[in-house]
Amino acid sequence: xxxxxxxxxxxxxxxxxxxxxxxxxxxxxxxxxxxxxxxxxxxxxxxxxxxxxxxxxxxxxxxxxxxxxxxxxxxxxxxxxxxxxxxxxxxxxxxxxxxxxxxxxxxxxxxxxxxxxxx
Amino acid sequence: xxxxxxxxxxxxxxxxxxxxxxxxxxxxxxxxxxxxxxxxxxxxxxxxxxxxxxxxxxxxxxxxxxxxxxxxxxxxxxxxxxxxxxxxxxxxxxxxxxxxxxxxxxxxxx
Numbered sequence: 444x445x446x447x448x449x450x451x452x453x454x455x456x457x458x459x460x461x462x463x464x465x466x467x468x469x470x471x472x473x474x475x476x477x478x479x480x481x482x483x484x485x486x487x488x489x490x491x492x493x494x495x496x497x498x499x500x501x502x503x504x505x506x507x508x509x510x511x512x513x514x515x516x517x518x519x520x521x522x523x524x525x526x527x528x529x530x531x532x533x534x535x536x537x538x539x540x541x542x543x544x545x546x547x548x549x550x551x552x553x554x555x556x557x558x559x560x561x562x
Numbered sequence: 563x564x565x566x567x568x569x570x571x572x573x574x575x576x577x578x579x580x581x582x583x584x585x586x587x588x589x590x591x592x593x594x595x596x597x598x599x600x601x602x603x604x605x606x607x608x609x610x611x612x613x614x615x616x617x618x619x620x621x622x623x624x625x626x627x628x629x630x631x632x633x634x635x636x637x638x639x640x641x642x643x644x645x646x647x648x649x650x651x652x653x654x655x656x657x658x659x660x661x662x663x664x665x666x667x668x669x670x671x672x
Contacts, residue, residue, distance in 0.1 A: 487663060487665050490663060501659075538608070547614075548610075552607040
C-alpha cells in the first residue's frame with residue numbers, strides 16, 4: 444500500500460525557516476517524480492514544486508523561487524522541502540504527493556502538515 | 563499569466579448527472595495539458611480521480627469519467643451520491659515542469 448507521511452510543520456516567524464519531510468513507503472520511491480502542493484486556510488490547492496527521480500530537474504511556482512528548495516533522499520525514501528525567508532502568505536497545509544505521468548499529475552497524497560507563519 | 567478556470571459552485575440531484583469543466587483564461591484545453599481531477603472534502607487530503615484526461619485512478623468508480631468537451635476538460639459524475647458532495651479541483655500541465663490548479667468547484671448534492 445502506498446503511504447506518504449508528511450511532517451515538520453509548525454509555527455514560525457516571518458523571515459524564518461522550516462524543513463518539511465515526507466516519508467514514503469509501499470512503492471519504489473526512486474522511480475517516481477515527487478511534488479509538494481499547498482493549501483492556504485479556506486483557499487484552493489496550489490502546486491508548489493516538482494522533483495525528478497534523480498534530482499536532475501526541479502521546478503517551482505514563481506512565488507517560492509529562490510526561497511524554497513525541494514530535495515529527496517532515495518536511500519531513505521524521503522522527500523523534503525526547505526523553506527527559507529517565510530512570509531505570512533506561505534501559511535498553508537503542505538501536502539507531499541507522488542507525481543504521475545512524468546510529473547504532470549499526482550496520484551497519491553500525504554495527510555498534510557500545517558505551516559503557520561506569524562509573529 | 564494564464565488562469566485555469568472552474569465553476570465556483572454546482573449542484574446536482576441525487577442520482578443525477580453533472581459535468582464540471584476546466585478551462586483556460588486564454589486558449590483551449592487539449593490532451594497535451596494532461597488534465598487531471600481531484601476530490602477533496604473539508605479537513606481531508608485530496609483524492610485523485612482522473613489523470614491524463616480520462617484515466618481513472620485506482621479504486622475510483624466508473625461513475626466518474628474525464629473527457630475534453632469543446633475547448634475545456636470535463637469531469638462527469640453520473641448517478642450522483644450524497645458522498646460526492648465535495649470540492650473538485652482540476653490541474654493542467656503548462657509545460658516547463660509547471661502545473662496549475664483551477665480554483666475548484668464546490669459540488670452540492672441536494
